[in-house]
Amino acid sequence: MGLEVTDVSKHYGDVPALNRVSLKVEKGEFFTILGPSGCGKTTLLKIIAGLELCDSGRISIGGEIVTKIPANKRNVNTVFQNYALFPHLSVYENIAFGLRSRKFNRDIIEERVGKALEMLQLTHTSERYPAQLSGGQQQRVALARALVNEPAILLLDEPMSALDARLRSQVQVELRNLQRRLGKTFIMVTHDQDEALTVSDRIAVMNLATIVQIGTPTEIYERPKNKFVANFIGDANMFEATRTGDSGLITEYGTLETSLPIPWQEGAVVIRPENIRLHDSNPGFNTLPLKVRDSIYRGDHQEIWFEENNLKAKTTNHTLYRPGTEVWLEFLKDALVPLNEEE
Amino acid sequence: MKKNKRTIWRGELTTTGKLARRGWLFMSPGFFWICFFLAIPCLVLVLVSFCQREAYGGIDFTFTGENYSRLMGFGGLLGWTPDYIMILGRSLLTAAITTFFCVILSYPIAFFIGSRQGNSKYVWLTLLIIPFWTNLVIRTYAWFLVLAPEMPPARFAAWLGLIDHGAALYPGTFAVYLGMVSTFLPFMALPLYASVEAMDWSLVQAAQDLYSRRTRVFRCAILPQTYPGLSIGIVLTFIPCMGMFVVPDMLGGAKYMLMGNLIQQQFGVSRDWPFGAAISFFLMTITLVALIIIRKKGLKHL
Numbered sequence: 001m002g003l004e005v006t007d008v009s010k011h012y013g014d015v016p017a018l019n020r021v022s023l024k025v026e027k028g029e030f031f032t033i034l035g036p037s038g039c040g041k042t043t044l045l046k047i048i049a050g051l052e053l054c055d056s057g058r059i060s061i062g063g064e065i066v067t068k069i070p071a072n073k074r075n076v077n078t079v080f081q082n083y084a085l086f087p088h089l090s091v092y093e094n095i096a097f098g099l100r101s102r103k104f105n106r107d108i109i110e111e112r113v114g115k116a117l118e119m120l121q122l123t124h125t126s127e128r129y130p131a132q133l134s135g136g137q138q139q140r141v142a143l144a145r146a147l148v149n150e151p152a153i154l155l156l157d158e159p160m161s162a163l164d165a166r167l168r169s170q171v172q173v174e175l176r177n178l179q180r181r182l183g184k185t186f187i188m189v190t191h192d193q194d195e196a197l198t199v200s201d202r203i204a205v206m207n208l209a210t211i212v213q214i215g216t217p218t219e220i221y222e223r224p225k226n227k228f229v230a231n232f233i234g235d236a237n238m239f240e241a242t243r244t245g246d247s248g249l250i251t252e253y254g255t256l257e258t259s260l261p262i263p264w265q266e267g268a269v270v271i272r273p274e275n276i277r278l279h280d281s282n283p284g285f286n287t288l289p290l291k292v293r294d295s296i297y298r299g300d301h302q303e304i305w306f307e308e309n310n311l312k313a314k315t316t317n318h319t320l321y322r323p324g325t326e327v328w329l330e331f332l333k334d335a336l337v338p339l340n341e342e343e
Numbered sequence: 344m345k346k347n348k349r350t351i352w353r354g355e356l357t358t359t360g361k362l363a364r365r366g367w368l369f370m371s372p373g374f375f376w377i378c379f380f381l382a383i384p385c386l387v388l389v390l391v392s393f394c395q396r397e398a399y400g401g402i403d404f405t406f407t408g409e410n411y412s413r414l415m416g417f418g419g420l421l422g423w424t425p426d427y428i429m430i431l432g433r434s435l436l437t438a439a440i441t442t443f444f445c446v447i448l449s450y451p452i453a454f455f456i457g458s459r460q461g462n463s464k465y466v467w468l469t470l471l472i473i474p475f476w477t478n479l480v481i482r483t484y485a486w487f488l489v490l491a492p493e494m495p496p497a498r499f500a501a502w503l504g505l506i507d508h509g510a511a512l513y514p515g516t517f518a519v520y521l522g523m524v525s526t527f528l529p530f531m532a533l534p535l536y537a538s539v540e541a542m543d544w545s546l547v548q549a550a551q552d553l554y555s556r557r558t559r560v561f562r563c564a565i566l567p568q569t570y571p572g573l574s575i576g577i578v579l580t581f582i583p584c585m586g587m588f589v590v591p592d593m594l595g596g597a598k599y600m601l602m603g604n605l606i607q608q609q610f611g612v613s614r615d616w617p618f619g620a621a622i623s624f625f626l627m628t629i630t631l632v633a634l635i636i637i638r639k640k641g642l643k644h645l
Contacts, residue, residue: 051548071551078552084545088567097563098553149553 002027002185003048003153008057010043017043018054019209025153025202027062030179030186034196035206036232041189042081044206045155048187050074062152072101077146078155082162083138085130091141092117092126098149116148135163136171147182156188160195172198193233197221205229222272223260225340230270237311238270241338249336252309253288253329258336268339273303275335276313278321279328286331295321385627392620400614410621427605427622431629434602437591438584441523445531445580446573448524452532453569457539468536471529479526483593486522487513514596522590527583531576538572574637582630602626 003025010018017040025031033041046052048059050071059067066074077098085094095116099109117123120140130138139159146154159175160168176199179186190196196203197217204214205228213225224230230238241249241256243265249256251269258269282289290306297320304313304321306329313329321327347360392410395403409418416424456467474482490497490512501508512518542565550564566573588603602622609619 046548049552051551071548072554072556076552078549080545080549080552082545084543084549086546086549086563086567089563097550097555101550101554101556101559145553 002029002062003187004058004060005044005048006058006060008044008047008054008059010040010047010052010054016040016209018047020057021206021209021211022057023204023211023214025185025187027185028183030176030188030199030201032196032200032203033187033189033206034193034203034233035191037191039206040209041191041206042157045078045157045187045189048153049076049078049155051078075152076155077149077151078157079139079142079146079159081157081159083130083142085138085141085145087130089129090126091122091128091130091133094130094141095122095145095148097145102149112148116144119147120144136167139163139171143178147184151184153185153187156186158190159188160190160192168195169198175199197233205232207232222335223337224270227268227270227339230337230339235273235312235314236270237273237276238268238339240266241269242266249338253311253331256286256331256336257333258338259334260337262338264338264341267341270337270339271331271335273312273314274301275332276311277330277332278304278313278315278317278319279330280319282328283330286333286336288329288331290327290329292321292323292325292327294323388620388624391617392624394617394620396615396617400616402616410618411625413618414621414625430600430605431602433600434585437519437523437601438581441520441527441584442531442577442580444520444524445527445576448528449532449535449576450569452528453535453539453572456532456536457542468533471532474525474529479589480593482526483522483590486518486525486594487511490518490521513594514598516595516599518594519591519599522594523584523587526587526590527580530579530583534572534575534579535569536572538569542568574640578634578637581633585626585630 003023005021005023008018008021009016019040021040021044033044035041043052047054048061050066050069050073054067057067058065061074061076086097089097092113096109096113099112104112113126114123117126120143122137122140122144125133125137125141130141133141139162142159156175160171163171172195175186179199188196188199197220200217202214202216203220205212205220207228213220213229215223220229221233224233224236227238230236239251239253241251243262244250244255247257247259247262249258249262249269256269277283279287290309290311293305293307295302295304301314301316302321304315305311306313311329315321347358349356349358350362351357352362391402393406393408395405395407395409397403412418414427416426416428452471456464456471459467488494492498492509492511497506497510497512500506500512501510506512546564546568547560550560555563585601586603586606588601588607591599591601592604592607606619606622606626609615609622613619
């Protein structure tokens, strides 16, 4: 067992930052906590790191309860949001910091720091100071400084936020590969859904101090549990529906059928834009004829809006859909997701 | 190169010559101030320090190095004496100890004020500055009252057996340090507070996260970040301390002789201006060297 968080709550004054949060992270998993700013995700990370204490609940790491153990005695290390590198120490000394705190002997420090420098391709920068490094290099120093201590869990607090967009997507892949190679438990906090989908084995979506849904990227994206998750991750067409029979839904777009279980009599359903297929003629099932209102050409796909409603579709069809074109929309049966009711 | 080149400076079309003239104009008040109130008096001081004292306290303008050799203890009636060197040593020690206590007390004060929210921060800052509104002599007299025999501190000390019953806590070393530290505390606490306000707390968290105990967190994450304020505080405390004469004179009962008192004495009762000038110049030199050292060390930290 990597990490177990049970019923953890935290308040700042009257403001709840975490409200009975529970989750389990397996050893060797890349786990992401995803949510908008102010949802409590960073607080949760700080509590796991031991930099803050929770009001109630329990934290256990590797089967050992650490709820009241301070950060300097937990076998967990953090990559901070702006890296928090010590500006007056060289790259080498920054990386050696944790080992020196724990009074390792000089040979071990030299060997381990050397390995960490090599692993993150920092060997040539070891004598430089953080201010002399690029953003990407600083991030690698922060990673090396944490990983050199061989923590049971590595925590990453918005590790990409200080990088520019182009570098970010490249670093995401590198980070994922690094985690796979080391087989270590990584827990990352982010507000960027693309980032979460790219790197994670599993994602916990947070909102308003609670965890809304935990699942693999596919589950989170394709089977969102409620409106918040559906809206926060990716694009979503959402509309009200009334159940008819076992799998029928009466909606403003006519009666549609879903292959997913419907847990209510009246509720909301969601369908991703790419799961609305466009056809020139009626394919016969779960369909609706509409006129194109507007379309945007994005190179590898087109985004299309229709007259008289707010539906949005994405297509990789080669036809160019100009305003006024008449098309048949097909709602894919296994992608029409009935949402759980909001509490 | 053309002397009067046309150029644009902050959106204004002008010439380099005009800019240079304007620069001189803006510089002149500060320049004259430093000239007339710093450079020239210092020069006079150095000049006087190489002169002789007239029988009735005037200045005899004949060159001599006697004042400096006397300061080093030579030329007395009984041969070499360490008196003045001891006074210098005592001054350095007093200044160092005062500065040390100011540092020890200022860190908690700076962090306390730094952690206050909203308006209470300004209330505490004002409380720290309020003593400056009163004259130093009056503040020092106030200590007489606080340390008087019938007041609780003296009674408590007597009860502990540290002093006789009915005795005051002044004059004495304790009273001198109390007076000195209370005088200079704001000079240390204020710059330190400014540094604490600008601190990046994520570095403190990083140090904790990397297995540091409290002392290491302080040494590696807090001290380097507060060093700018600390070094200014040390300069503002240590240097005036070296020249301080009011507090040691009053609370030390005129027995606690420091460089400041010695200088005051030469210009006052002893009427030996050349010797006073020599001591002053010597003190200034030491201070300057100390300043350079602090600056050098400070730059290394930043």
